[in-house]
Amino acid sequence: MYRILHKEALSEVTKLMVIAAPEVARKARPGQFVIVRIDERGERIPLTIADYDREAGTVTIIFQEVGKTTMHLGTLEPGDELATFTGPLGHPTEIENYGTVVCVGGGTSIAIIFPIARALKEAGNRVISIIGARNKDLLFWEDRMRAVSDELIVCTDDGSYGRKALVTEPLRELLEQRDGEIARVWAIGPAIMMKFCALTTKPFGVKTIVSLNTIMIDGTGMCGGCRVQLTDGAKFVCVDGPEFDAHQVDWDLLLARQRFYLEEEKLAVERWRHQCQLEAQLTAAGA
Template sequence: MYKIVKREDLAPNVHLFVIDAPAVAKKAQPGQFLIVRNSERGERIPLTIADFDRAAGTVSFAFMEVGKTTREMGLLKEGDSLATFVGPLGEATHIKKYGTVVCVGGGFGTATVSPIARAMKEAGNHVITIMGFRSQSLMFWEDKLRDFSSELIVTTDDGSYGRKSVVTEPLKEMLQDPARTVDLVVAIGPAIMMKFVSKTTEPFGTPTVVSLNPIMMDGTGMCGACRVSVGGKTKFACVDGPDFDGHQVDWDLLLARQKIFIEHEKRALELWQCQACREQNS
């Protein structure tokens, strides 16, 4: 069992758990992910490593409540335990001195892009972070990202904080600015955001790394659930990624494959809510 040593509520439906997992902490690198189960009979879900502390033997992840398993996880408290905590999985993000690196985080992706921003800064890059949220009430980690970044831009869809725009607008302005050179863009967040970041950078030929989030089962390259198409070749995101060249990703296939279990996911959530409601009323 893996104890939750700290829980932080980042936004109403986004939480950060710090887990006691020394063996995972020892090897964790920015960009890698975990497979987690709430309980022995729970569903296995992949979550990106948001931070790690080798000395304390802890690993953190941030998750957004979207369906049955993440909502169930949202009920866990400090001191509770997770049944499964496997990792680090996947290839680490390639960290080196590129020059100017723009890190784009959308929603929960802001937490997962943060260790990459920190590592890129430590490697000597000029790091510009763009954090995008739907609204100020969903925003978190502005101070933390400011520490890890040379420049920070916050956007909200509704204009309640920072600049009223989507993340691609300030990014496009930077790419168009003759006084600037952007050497790499790293984007993490919803697939649709990563798609549009990639479409924005493509005409400028700016290398763009995205962290793909297809459906995953085993996370070790055995089941094929995480199949994606990159540069016309089939790749397994869990072992070949999750980082890929955003200009080479078949986004339509990824977005379609993310929806293949949508009816089952809806049903699972309804059944769980119904059971939770019965338990509350009994």
């Protein structure tokens, strides 16, 4: 069993948890993920490792409460335990000294870009980071990102904090103003954001890496739900990724595939909410 040591609300729908998992913490590297199961009969959910502390033997995960299992996970408290916490899985980020790099993180994925930006900085890169969210309330870890970046640009879609812009705007400006200086871009966030980051960098010929962890379903290599079409063939995100060359991804197909299970997820959330209401009523009735 894996004990929850700390829980924090980063926004209305985003939670952070620190889990006691020494074996995972010992081997974890930026870009990798874990598979979590709340109980023995629970759904397996892949979550990217947001941070790890090898000495303390802890791993930090961040998740958005968007589906049945993540909503259930969000109700757990420090002291509760998870049945399984398997990892680290997936290929780690290729960290080298590339020169000047740009790290773009959108929404919850700020948590995913953070350990990558930190590792790139530690490897001697000049790190320019861009973080963005729909509004101020959904932004988090500005301080952490600033600490590992030589420059940090903060954007919100509605202008409630930082610059009123989509992350692609400062990304395009950087590429235009520092022609030839930027060696590589990492862009991690919602699929639509990654698609437009890829379209922004492509004309400049700057290699761009995206993490497609959000399209994984069970993370086992068996369900086929994470199949992604690249220019050199089909790959599985959980086996071959989660990071890929953004300029090779068939984004329109990926966005269409993301809509496949929306109806099933909606039904699962409704069933879970109904079950919670029943349990609350039984508790109130003293049953």
